[in-house]
Amino acid sequence: MNVRVPVPGKREQTKVANREAIIAAARKVFAELGFGATTVRDIIRATDLASGTFYNYFKSKEEVFEALQDESALRIRPRLRAERVRARNIEEFIAGTFETFFDYVAQDRADFHVARKNTDILRVRMASQQVIAGFEELREDIKVAVDSGLLPRLDPDFLTAAMVGVAFEIGEMMLARDPVDPKAAAEFATSLFLNGLRPRP
Amino acid sequence: MNVRVPVPGKREQTKVANREAIIAAARKVFAELGFGATTVRDIIRATDLASGTFYNYFKSKEEVFEALQDESALRIRPRLRAERVRARNIEEFIAGTFETFFDYVAQDRADFHVARKNTDILRVRMASQQVIAGFEELREDIKVAVDSGLLPRLDPDFLTAAMVGVAFEIGEMMLARDPVDPKAAAEFATSLFLNGLRPRP
Amino acid sequence: MNVRVPVPGKREQTKVANREAIIAAARKVFAELGFGATTVRDIIRATDLASGTFYNYFKSKEEVFEALQDESALRIRPRLRAERVRARNIEEFIAGTFETFFDYVAQDRADFHVARKNTDILRVRMASQQVIAGFEELREDIKVAVDSGLLPRLDPDFLTAAMVGVAFEIGEMMLARDPVDPKAAAEFATSLFLNGLRPRP
Amino acid sequence: MNVRVPVPGKREQTKVANREAIIAAARKVFAELGFGATTVRDIIRATDLASGTFYNYFKSKEEVFEALQDESALRIRPRLRAERVRARNIEEFIAGTFETFFDYVAQDRADFHVARKNTDILRVRMASQQVIAGFEELREDIKVAVDSGLLPRLDPDFLTAAMVGVAFEIGEMMLARDPVDPKAAAEFATSLFLNGLRPRP
């Protein structure tokens, strides 16, 4: 018997490149057609690979979608977390989160925009492993912030939900405008969460 | 050829009844399977009609989905609008909106819950004609409220998006809990929008 | 609600005709290609129906194969049984069985010949519900015949197996010859089973 | 690129060993899955070789199947032949053949049992070059035995078919029983062929 010691060679490079090619094609096609309308054929047609090759890398369009989302989430999660960890007060916690998120959305439009294409009837929201982990992380950070007195004693699940809802919904609205202004979006969301709508005395 | 023998006591299904039967079946099936996984066959199988009959009423599952959402939106829209019109101050505007919405969600779980079934990866959000009209209505009301001084001078699009995002996201969270407590959800959202998180002096 | 009383009409006729067309095509294609090499596409291509129509009648080629065998077995089983029931002595029991079987085989070559086509490597033997039932029936009749003293006290399972093996194997050999002579085949098998090879004193 | 580091104590697989490994894997997989359902991938997966390697040894699963059967036939053929050559009378000819065959079957169950797995519908019978040669050999020996007066003047083709049919069919029945009793099977078959069913005076 032989022990195989992998040395990165052409084969391994091709494998990585193919995987990336499929993910890139999927990103493009999902953005164009929406998740529901996209078929595996559409994705593979957008690469120069053979149809069977898709199945060497992913079992289904669901799986490639997840990989796609995981990639995105892995890019944004550490940045969001770093902002929150660094936060010394409630202003930094809230403002840092929204600024980072809207900046990311503005950069990475395609990732965020996966959808609202199915005859304009549906909106599909990301929720891969990594995205869910990101939500979870936010909730944990909120709990910690509440315990440390950084945030007031509020229901952390609801607060997480509120931040997520506002981030995604305002994110969409922001992208619909020209020019895309993440600063303005972040300011709005931050002010809402810090001060609410009622004028302070 | 089949001979149809009417059975007394069960009246013939009228056109309206057939339409309703299809919508009801669709509501049930969408809730079970999610939109993407549902086929026209699934819907028609859940009625006692024949497959061809579906096409006398709807062109596609998209169309029946829209009709379904429209029905829902038509139930909730007037109530939301009435709340906002009746509002004499910012507290009533915000609290009325959220209370009404979460009450509706708690009642009509199936309608709201259409989905998150697609392999648990996706969340599908309603956005039929009527739902969009409802969003539009909210934005109009917000504009009017801003002009009349009821609400502070804020970007109405962003505010609409924020309310919608919070309503849907907290709505989901609320439904995930036992018992479902629309009052608590409304209080949380209302307080957030009125006061923000920062303690008032 | 209506009660549907079927009256044989054009629709029902077409259904029966289509089912028969598929079975006939399958019989032809199995005989040509053998079971293993045959695809559903091959079968449907041999009809003038559309590919999807196949699935209105059968779930797979296995299912149509079974239907095919059942048809055959249903034709031959009652005749075999009648011969055995009528038998007044061992000669009639054995001779009746083989004569009837080889006559049937000679008539219905295609049914019997399903196979030995896969590069001449394999022989596929029928064993649908009905064929198995036919074997079972033979065993039961043998048991009865043993109990009534018509047949000597032998292991009925082995005797069944022996008759089946000889019937099928000699059947094949008979078909390979020109002219096909069921009489001769039956005489050979009958004599073997009645007298054995050892010359009687 | 991979670097192959030889591990001492485990010798390199030679060409012969690889061929044997593939045949052994095929024997196992055919017995489990049946011939029709088995794929080349299944076979190669049951070895520790790579898929491409299969094609250095065999062109298709048909070819490996033949090789498999040839191996079996090469084991049993000489023994059968020896029995028949040694036979000094009809009793020895018949009894020797069946005893040897059923002993072999009892030993080498897997080889004989290749199949009846295809949804329980089919029985697949071996018929490789070597197996056919074995049948041929039997026929030749029968002819010789007829000419020498050892066997009565009967149609040698039919007699060959009858022996083959009985051997295989009773072989299956024997394997289905517990305990497997080749002696009893041989006795039954021998008595049938020697004496027939009709009581001798």
Place this chain on the structure above:
DNA sequence: GATGAATGAGAATTCATTCAT
């Protein structure tokens, strides 16, 4: 020779939609 990823033809199957009854 061995490897195992890429290939792409082709199989099974589904399903929206049509249309004769």
Place this chain on the structure above:
DNA sequence: TATGAATGAATTCTCATTCAT
């Protein structure tokens, strides 16, 4: 208008085989 079988395009997925490494 209701029915439900027929249609066939489209999709998913498998697999034997090739070939660069």
